[in-house]
Amino acid sequence: MRGTLPPCLGDAMRRSELFLPTLKETPAEAQIVSHRLMLRAGLIRQASAGIYTWLPLGFRVLRKIEQIVREEQDATGAQEVLMPTIQSADLWRKSGRYEDYGKEMLRIRDRHDREMLYGPTNEELITDILAQEVHSYRDLPKNLYHIQWKFRDEVRPRFGIMRGREFLMKDNYSFDLDIAGARHSYNKMFIAYLRTFARMGLKAIPMRAETGPIGGDMSHEFIILAETGESEVFCDRALLSLEPPEADIDYASDLQPSVDAWTRYYAASDDKHDPANCDVPDDDLVTARGIEVGHIFYFGAKYSEPLGAVVQGPDGGRVTLEMGSYGIGVSRLVGAIIEASHDDNGIIWPTAVAPYGVGLINLKTGDSACDQACSELFAFMCAAGIDVLYDDRDVRAGEKFADMDLIGLPWQIVVGPRGLKNGMAEIKARGSGQRSEVSLEDVRSWAMENLPRPA
Ligand code: ATP
Ligand code: MG
Numbered sequence: 001m002r003g004t005l006p007p008c009l010g011d012a013m014r015r016s017e018l019f020l021p022t023l024k025e026t027p028a029e030a031q032i033v034s035h036r037l038m039l040r041a042g043l044i045r046q047a048s049a050g051i052y053t054w055l056p057l058g059f060r061v062l063r064k065i066e067q068i069v070r071e072e073q074d075a076t077g078a079q080e081v082l083m084p085t086i087q088s089a090d091l092w093r094k095s096g097r098y099e100d101y102g103k104e105m106l107r108i109r110d111r112h113d114r115e116m117l118y119g120p121t122n123e124e125l126i127t128d129i130l131a132q133e134v135h136s137y138r139d140l141p142k143n144l145y146h147i148q149w150k151f152r153d154e155v156r157p158r159f160g161i162m163r164g165r166e167f168l169m170k171d172n173y174s175f176d177l178d179i180a181g182a183r184h185s186y187n188k189m190f191i192a193y194l195r196t197f198a199r200m201g202l203k204a205i206p207m208r209a210e211t212g213p214i215g216g217d218m219s220h221e222f223i224i225l226a227e228t229g230e231s232e233v234f235c236d237r238a239l240l241s242l243e244p245p246e247a248d249i250d251y252a253s254d255l256q257p258s259v260d261a262w263t264r265y266y267a268a269s270d271d272k273h274d275p276a277n278c279d280v281p282d283d284d285l286v287t288a289r290g291i292e293v294g295h296i297f298y299f300g301a302k303y304s305e306p307l308g309a310v311v312q313g314p315d316g317g318r319v320t321l322e323m324g325s326y327g328i329g330v331s332r333l334v335g336a337i338i339e340a341s342h343d344d345n346g347i348i349w350p351t352a353v354a355p356y357g358v359g360l361i362n363l364k365t366g367d368s369a370c371d372q373a374c375s376e377l378f379a380f381m382c383a384a385g386i387d388v389l390y391d392d393r394d395v396r397a398g399e400k401f402a403d404m405d406l407i408g409l410p411w412q413i414v415v416g417p418r419g420l421k422n423g424m425a426e427i428k429a430r431g432s433g434q435r436s437e438v439s440l441e442d443v444r445s446w447a448m449e450n451l452p453r454p455a
Helices: 033-040 056-076 089-095 123-133 179-199 237-241 256-263 330-340 368-384 397-407 440-450
Strands: 044-048 051-054 086-088 106-109 115-118 142-151 166-176 204-208 219-225 231-236 267-269 285-300 310-312 318-320 322-329 358-362 388-391 411-415 424-429 435-439
Touching (some): 033 044, 033 330, 056 142, 056 166, 056 179, 056 330, 086 089, 123 166, 123 322, 166 179, 166 330, 179 204, 179 219, 179 256, 179 322, 204 231, 204 256, 204 285, 219 231, 231 237, 322 330, 358 368, 368 388, 388 397, 424 440
Parallel strands (some): 204 267, 358 388, 358 411
Antiparallel strands (some): 142 166, 166 322, 204 219, 231 285, 285 322
16 A cells, blocks of 8 residues: 555654554653653653653654754854764863862763763863864854753753753854954844744743853843743743744844843843842733743853963954853753643644644544545645654544644644545644534645645
């Protein structure tokens, strides 16, 4: 049967073939809804405390999030690299962080007894590369990013991948000649972050964060409001209705007005919140809990100085590079999105990050009319490049409904014997629960119009 199907353009998949171990019972170890749903919907399995295996469905979501992050970074002119996970302790001694970092750093010795570590972040490594390779102001500015696994030996790994020990982060590092340049690099990331999170269906609010000894206003955490968030946050209600910047924003232009449009409103998490300095009227002040999904930070010469990232300036003098670093918790975002978008029956994926665009449910596998109608629809969507997950398993209809709701694909197409007698199928929107009866012919045109296909 399969051999006769037209070639598949997308990632269509039969449920009977997919490795998707779902759970009916709520796992006792999971305290928050995203962790419970990630286990139940077969996205992840724990390997050891704070360390997880990503199963096919979860890995697809992770890759989609990663790709959105990548596209928005590329749009700013940042360039992707890939630094190693294992680093030598030497560079960290130069910056002084080998001792300072404490127990969160996983320290390793190789066979020659050399001290190594599993990178919790990459400032030292990237600064060293720039110090070696960049010698003139003409080579600046530069902004390099990578999307790589990090390890932090958190005291209390919890909430599944939300606070893991091993986690995937996008981190980038900007290098500029002067503070004005550094501010522009910072502003680019500020805008890119707003766009990145909005594309995932999230409302992330930039909040003033700790700057350390350097002071100033260039440190923001991007926070999603959710009941299960780890920090308490305070912000002006006006921020909740601001629109993210448009895709055609010109990153070479002055971005300060677009940044100011956000930063002029009060927003702070618990460690920065100061009631004495908060002039938002009580009625307009939102007090909530939040999940930190990103952090952008300007820190001047903190690393370039000790690691010797110095170039020749336009007037021949030596200039120490101005740096900033910018992180996004790529794996944490999977949990954050679920926290923001679910109901009692399961996950509700925003289309942009859904593991599959649509689920096709065959209510009566083994019934020749149902099998044939489903096979034809599946083949049609396959050929159109629609990423459909076809539940062709020989299990009860109720189980298929429950499973499809649990894994949260944005759309469901339901084909059963009763509707088929009149040539009809049902389309259900997972989010609203709205259903409509549609003829088999119209299902095809609906799919072409409404489901994402490869460009
Ligand atoms: P937190 O205060 O949550 O520990 P952090 O200040 O240590 O975060 P950064 O060093 O700025 O975080 O890292 C950048 C991003 O990486 C964070 O905004 C967060 O989304 C993510 N992140 C940090 N620690 C973890 C972790 N243990 N598990 C998953 N994601 C993490
Ligand atoms: Mg931390």
